[in-house]
Amino acid sequence: MNGALLAAVVLMLTLVGPVYRMVRGPTVFDRMVGVGAVGTTTVILVCLLGRVAERMDMFVDIAIAYAMLNFSGSLVVAKYLDTSREDPPR
Amino acid sequence: MNLAYWIGNALLAGGVAFTLIGSLGLLRLPDFYTRAHAAGKPDTMGVVLSVLGLAVLEGGVLTVTGLKLLLTAAFVAVANPVSVHVLSRAAMRTGLRPWSRRA
Numbered sequence: 001m002n003g004a005l006l007a008a009v010v011l012m013l014t015l016v017g018p019v020y021r022m023v024r025g026p027t028v029f030d031r032m033v034g035v036g037a038v039g040t041t042t043v044i045l046v047c048l049l050g051r052v053a054e055r056m057d058m059f060v061d062i063a064i065a066y067a068m069l070n071f072s073g074s075l076v077v078a079k080y081l082d083t084s085r086e087d088p089p090r
Numbered sequence: 091m092n093l094a095y096w097i098g099n100a101l102l103a104g105g106v107a108f109t110l111i112g113s114l115g116l117l118r119l120p121d122f123y124t125r126a127h128a129a130g131k132p133d134t135m136g137v138v139l140s141v142l143g144l145a146v147l148e149g150g151v152l153t154v155t156g157l158k159l160l161l162t163a164a165f166v167a168v169a170n171p172v173s174v175h176v177l178s179r180a181a182m183r184t185g186l187r188p189w190s191r192r193a
Contacts, residue, residue, distance in 0.1 A: 007176075014109050017113030021125065040136075082183055084185075
């Protein structure tokens, strides 16, 4: 369990990179990639919290739901940001 | 302790290391497409390795929780590269030019 707690602390320090890219990204696509990376790291963090709280059977469902929401949100925003003139996105 | 403990913790440490490398790439690389590369591949590998390690630590992949963790790893392995690719495609179609040293 202590290994899971140590991994969670290192992952939270790791979140500095995506959050910096989310705040300072020159384009809006950089910000969206930062949001996606934060969501991806959060999936690992939720699973690790399930290991620390010894309720993995509950936390793994939250992790699956979070991964699906992250994926669909990223797809929708990418379709919204696609502003090509010829051949508009479907 | 036993074999599953060491294998699970090694996989977990590998996943955290991959996520750390992806975060460094997201901080340091020069333009959007290279940063999309850093967000697409190392983060996916980090999630897959970490979740597989947790599945081994939680008593193997043949329990219900282990199968759900395996499902999480499989879903992220498919979904995360797709979402980063769709973002890069939107950037390319919008007209964002790739970085080059002469530009």
